[in-house]
Amino acid sequence: MSSVNLMAREVAAKIVFYGPGLSGKTTSLRKIYETVRPAHRGEMMSIATEGDRTLFFDFLPVKVERVGDCSVRLALYTVPGQVFYNATRKLVLQGADGVVFVADSQPEAMDANRESLANLEENLFEHGIRLDRFPLVMQWNKRDLDGVLPVEVLRQELNPRGVPELETSAANGRGVLDTLKAITRLVIKDLRAKRIVPPPRPAAGAQPAGLEAQLTQHLQHRQQPGTPPQAAAQAAGPVPRVAPVVAVVPPPRVEPAPIPTPQPGPKLLGAASALAPGDMFDHARAAEAAFMTGDYSTCVTACSDAIRRALAFAGEGSLGQQAFLLRVDGADLLRLQGLSTQQHLRVDDAAFSLYVMMQVFVRLNAVGLPSAE
Template structure:
C-alpha cells in the first residue's frame, strides 16, 4: 500500500507488472527506464534467478505528476512469471497499488495468459483485495510479431471486466508509456478515493530570492495577542556578520521599532509581572521545543556559553527527529539545513569547556535556522 512522506510532500505508490513467463514484463520495464529522463528516475536494481533470463524483478522509482502539492513517486516492479516462483510473486505483489498485466499475444501463450491472470486474482484475494475493485491495466504485448491472436480473442479470454487495454511492442516501446499513464491515472484516482493524498498546505507568502534569515523568520513567526510584531521580530543576523553583532541582538532581546511608532513596546525589564519578552529562537520554536529554546537563550544571557551550546544541540536533535528515522545527517538533509553548520555545532558541543560568546551566538543562529525549516514544512503537525 502507498506511503506518504509528509516532510517531502511525496506519495509513494507501487505498481507491479504481472504476467506469464517471457511475456515481455522485463523488456517493458527496461523500455520505460530508458525513456524516463535520468533526473527523474532512480537506480534500476535486479535480482536474477538461475534457470531463465526473465526470472528476476526490477525496482524503478519514477517521478510523475503532482497531486495537490504532493509529488507522486512510482515504484515499478516486475515478477517472475514461471509458476514455481509463486512465493516470490506473492511477496512482490504485497502492498501493490496497481497492476499492469502483460499478456503474450502469441497463440501458444493463451493458456499461460489465462493461468497467470487467474493466479493474479488468487494472490490478490489472499491479501483481501478483489481484482474488480483494484487499479488494473492490460498490455497485449508482442503485437509486432506475425500471426498473433486478434485482440478480440484475447479480450474474450482474459479481459472480461473491460479494464483499459493497450496493444504494445515492448522491444520498440510502442504503447508502453500509454499503458503506464493509464495505470498511473487509475492509481492516483484510487489514492484520492481512499484519501491517501493529504490536503494541500496553505501557500506561504513568498520570500524574495536571497532574503536573509530575518525575512524567513518573519514569514513563520506566529502573532500572539500579548505581543506586537516589534516584540517578536528577531535581529538581523547571518553567519558572515561579526559575532559581536549577533551577541548584542541575542543578549539584549531588545525589540526594534519603526520610526512611526510613538510609544515603544516594553523592554524585558518593563514587561508585566510573570511575562518575559521572547527571544528570537523562542519566538520561532514549535510548542514542543519552546522550553528548550528558552533554556538556551537564558544560558546565553547568563554568559553560560557551554550550557547554551549544549541546550542548542539538544534542541536541534529533537527538532531534526521530526524528519523521521535516520542519522542526524540524513534528518538534516531532509529538512535542508546547512550540513556544514550542523557539523560545526556538533563539534562545538563536544568541547563545551572552551567555548566563547561567538560560539554560543552561532549555536542560537543555527537553532533558528532549524526552526525555520520546521515551520516551512509544517512540522511538527501537533505544534
C-alpha cells in the same frame, strides 16, 4: 505500500508488472528505464536466469510529474512468470498499489495468460484484496508480431471487467509509457479515494476555514515582543465573563496501596517472543532475558542470530536480497551488524536490536512465513 512524506510533499506508490513467463514484463521495465530522464530514475536491479527470465524481481524507482502540489515516486517491480516461483510472486505483490497485467498476444500463449491472471486474483485475495476493486491495466503485448490474436478476443478472454487496455510492443517500446501513465492515473485516483494523497495546499492569500482559521487568528493576535499587555488584550478582543469559582474543601487524601512491580520470570511472555515464529522463539526469549539482566552484548548477539534465521525464510540469496523481499530496512540491518562487532554496548543498542528483530518477525507474519507444514 503507498506512503506520504508530508514535509517533502511526496507520495510513494508501488506498481507491479504481472503476467506469464516471457510475456514482456522485464522488457517493458527496461524500455521505461531507457526512456525516463536520468534525473527521474533510480538504479534498475535485475536478477535473471540463464534464459533471461526474471527470477526474483526488477525494481525501478521512477519520479513522475506532480499531482496537485505533491510529487509522485513510483517503485516499479516485475514478478517471475514461472508458476513454481509463486512464493516470490506473493512477496513482490505484497503492498502493491496497482498492477499492469502484461499479456502475450500470441495464440499459443492464451492458456498461460489465463493461468497467470487467475494466479494474480488468487494472490491478491490472500493479501485481502479483490481484483475487481484494485487498480489494474491490461497491456496487450507483442502486437508487432504476425498472427497475433485480435484485441477483441483478448478482451473477451482476459478483460471482462473492461479495465483500461493498451496495445504495446515492448521490444521497440511502443505504447509502454502510455501503459505506465494509465496505471499511474488509476493509482493516484485510488489513493485520493482512500484519502492517502493529501489535498493541495491553499493558495496564497486564501483564508483557512473552520478550526484552522480560529487558530490562525489566535496566533496573529498573540502578543508580539515589545507589545504592551493591554494592546495584546485589545487585539484579542473582549475577555468573556467567567462564573466565579466556589472553593471546595477536598476530602482527606487516602494514599493508594503500592502496586507490586512484576518480576521477570519464566511465565512472562515478552513482546518479541510473542511475535517470534516457533524456530526463533528460544532466541527471542534469550534476547529478552539478557536485556532484563543488563547483558546487552548477549542481547544483540541473540537478536542478530534470530534475524539471520528469520530472513532465510525469504529464500536463497544474500542477506540484502532476503531483506529486500521482506521489505526490511537495510539501514537497520547494517547498523545492527555494526553493533555486533562492538565490545561495549549500551541499553539503547540492545533496545534497537530488539526493535529490528520484532520488525522482521512482523514482516514474516504479514506474508505467512514460515508456512505451516
